[in-house]
Every structure is written in structure tokens, then in C-alpha cells.
Amino acid sequence: MKIKFLGAAGTVTGSCYWLQGDNGGLVVDMGMFQGLNSRKLNMKTPEIDVEKLNGVVVTHAHLDHGGRLPLLIKMGYKGKVYMTAATRDLLELSLHDTVKISQEYNKDSLFGEEEVEQLLSQVELLEIGEEKILGEFKVRFLRAGHILGAVSVMVEAKGKSVVFSGDVGTGESPLILPPEPPEKADVVILESTYGDRLHEDEDEEKILREEIEKVSRNKGVLLIPVFSIQRSQRILHLLDHIQRQGGLPGGMKVYFDSPMAIEATKIFGKYRQYYSRELADQAKKDDPFNFPGLVVTRQAWEKKIIRKDKKAKIIVAGSGMMSGGRIMGHAKEYLPKPSTRLLIVGYQAKGTLGREIVDGERRVSIDGVRVEVNAKMRQIYSMSAHADQEQLLKWLSKIKGVKKVILTHGEDEPRRVLGEKVKTRFGLEVDKPILGEEIEYL
Ligand SMILES: [Zn+2]
Numbered sequence: 001m002k003i004k005f006l007g008a009a010g011t012v013t014g015s016c017y018w019l020q021g022d023n024g025g026l027v028v029d030m031g032m033f034q035g036l037n038s039r040k041l042n043m044k045t046p047e048i049d050v051e052k053l054n055g056v057v058v059t060h061a062h063l064d065h066g067g068r069l070p071l072l073i074k075m076g077y078k079g080k081v082y083m084t085a086a087t088r089d090l091l092e093l094s095l096h097d098t099v100k101i102s103q104e105y106n107k108d109s110l111f112g113e114e115e116v117e118q119l120l121s122q123v124e125l126l127e128i129g130e131e132k133i134l135g136e137f138k139v140r141f142l143r144a145g146h147i148l149g150a151v152s153v154m155v156e157a158k159g160k161s162v163v164f165s166g167d168v169g170t171g172e173s174p175l176i177l178p179p180e181p182p183e184k185a186d187v188v189i190l191e192s193t194y195g196d197r198l199h200e201d202e203d204e205e206k207i208l209r210e211e212i213e214k215v216s217r218n219k220g221v222l223l224i225p226v227f228s229i230q231r232s233q234r235i236l237h238l239l240d241h242i243q244r245q246g247g248l249p250g251g252m253k254v255y256f257d258s259p260m261a262i263e264a265t266k267i268f269g270k271y272r273q274y275y276s277r278e279l280a281d282q283a284k285k286d287d288p289f290n291f292p293g294l295v296v297t298r299q300a301w302e303k304k305i306i307r308k309d310k311k312a313k314i315i316v317a318g319s320g321m322m323s324g325g326r327i328m329g330h331a332k333e334y335l336p337k338p339s340t341r342l343l344i345v346g347y348q349a350k351g352t353l354g355r356e357i358v359d360g361e362r363r364v365s366i367d368g369v370r371v372e373v374n375a376k377m378r379q380i381y382s383m384s385a386h387a388d389q390e391q392l393l394k395w396l397s398k399i400k401g402v403k404k405v406i407l408t409h410g411e412d413e414p415r416r417v418l419g420e421k422v423k424t425r426f427g428l429e430v431d432k433p434i435l436g437e438e439i440e441y442l
């Protein structure tokens, strides 16, 4: 078996692996590159012989794993694309959104609606634990605990096995079940996003309560920028908790102002088989993402309703890094006010408004307008959907018979640090492939 690394090799984004056997092949993920040089990387058609593929498998719905899949259609791929039902629904949502955004900003897009529709028509559902024979390969999905419907992929051929970790969750998500590593594998392809880091141990509910109290006291606004998938549901669920325990001051409204996050929350409601125990129990009694005081604003004009509310309030809106979406209008309006509090709950990439503010910028530009930042900012670091160093090592430690570990999906430093840990703790051989490299493993 040969593996060609066509993404996430030296970077976090662009996940794409081409596994080649004697007569056929498999592709695992075809994600978008994001950040530095991403345009150039995305425009380059992946060097895959689609005629020889037995199938394409997708680990989860994040764009850095599925965002280039419609290119398969342009490349003439006519076969099946395997994923869980939750991944299909979430991916459908984000691929349509990608096309919409590229049309709005008039960027030359990688693909259009037509390719997205064609791709979705070639999707075949495969659920966790089910086995699928694809040519010489036997494929099985394992729970990855990262986002709703996310999996690791086990591939067996000729009595040998390789597991692609996909993105591995922390094992402590209040929303979904923990990851489930395979019992054994000869080769492990492991993500290394936080290979050099340990997550902070913080009480996110307590922080959120404190922020709510502060805006309640000075009739301010609590702004929470969120990613549509998973992070926004986590915030809603936390607010639901706080509300049920009487922590949301009477009359305070929570405006949920993100059409895509609203859709993603609906998809969450559909797939309870992935819920954590606690969430599943609660879902039997009531909707864990809905509570008195929550106002869902689907239409853009409803912004007026939010503005008119002069009492203390909470606005949850996308995008998560303040690089577009409805949060921008709210940022322009409320960041200059000293009574505003901004709660950052996710990673902020270089070049985004969120990052500028986190870095202490007090004067920013929003849609060409200079805006003073007088709002107070606070960050929660512990909501990551990615395992940290110890959690990755724990995942790996459960797998028997490993002969080689290949680290991907990480920047150089995290990957190097994790590689050293894997070598010293388990005495295993480690590979760190670069983009475009092809390695023969089994
Ligand atoms: Zn992911």
C-alpha cells in the first residue's frame, strides 16, 4: 500500500490522502487549504487517478476535510463518496455556503452549485461500525469524538491495516460521545493540531456566568462570535444550562443571529445517536438548544429588533473569527461602547478581525470603516474540539500492534514535539511527510 499526502502535510488544513493498492485506490478526505498560500494550493487539481479509485471516504464535515470534494466531479470521478448521515447533512450546508460566499464576493470559485449537487448525489451513507468492501479494501468507521458524525477510518487490505485518525476529539465534549480508537492497526495516521499543547482546565460555565452578570449590571451587550458547527450548539447548550439554573437575569434576551448556525443546530437535533449521555438524557425531556429568552433571527432585517432592545442582551453570531457574517454588523455597532463585552470562544487565525482584537488592537477596520474598540475582551480556551497532546497520546496508546505512526494535520512545531513524545513514550517509528510525498508502507 502506498499513501500519497495531498494535504495537511506540514499544515493543519487541506486534508487529502490517496491510498493506492495493487489494483485500486481510496481517497480519504479532500479538504480545503485555509490561511497562508491557500488560494494557490486550492487551485491546483490534486494528482489522483480517479479512474482507478474504488471509493472516496470523508471523515467529517469541516471544510478543511471536505471543502475540495466537488473538484472530484470536475476531475471526472463517477464513483461513490462514503460518509455518515450527519456528515452529509452538515457538509451539504457548508458546501452550499461556500458557493454562496464565493459568489457574493465575486471570487473565482473552485466549483459551483452544479458540482456540489452532483457530488451529493454520489454520496452513500456508511455508519459507525459498519463494514464496507471496496475493491481490495475493507473500510470501517470508528467514532472520532470531534464533531457530530465525525469518524476515524480503518482500512484493511491483505491482512494489514492502516487507520486514519481524522480529527480526534478531546474525549470531554459535553455534546458528543468520546473517540473510540481501533483495537489494533499496523500503521496509524494521526493528526497533530495541538501536539505541543495541553488544554487549560477552566470552568467555561462560570466564565460565561460572570460575563452575563457584568453586562446585566451596566446594561451592556455580550457579543459571542461562533462557528456554525458544534461551537454555536455548545454555547446554546451552556446558556440553556445557565438559564435553567436561574442564571440568566429576568428578561435578558439571547439573540441567535446566524442562518447557518440555525441550520446546523437543526441537524444536531436529528442525530441523537452521537449525543453524550448527559445530552441524550436532557434531549428526552426538552430541547437542549432552546430555552426561554432565546430569540432566533433568521432574516437580515431582524437586526432591527436586536438594535431596538436597549436592555442588557447577548448576541451569538457567526463567523467565529469575525471574518464575515452577521457578527460584523454587531461588531461595528457595539465594539465602540465601553459597556460591551466580547467573549472569544474559539481559535482566531492570523489576518482576521478576531485575531486583531485578541492581539490588543484598539482601532480596527470593519467593511472599510474605522472602529474604536472600547469593549472588554475575554477568552475561553477550553472549548476546543481537538485533542491536546496527552489526549492524542492516550488515543494512540489504546492501539495494539502499531509499527509506524505518521503525523499529519499540524504545523511544524506541534508535529515535531508530538513526534518526540511518540518516540520516547512508545518507542515507535514516526514519519512526518511533506506535501506531495508518496510513501510505501505495507
Ligand atoms: Zn475538524
Ligand SMILES: [Zn+2]
Pocket (backbone or CB within 6 Å): 012, 015, 062, 064, 065, 167, 409
Ligand atoms: Zn481538521
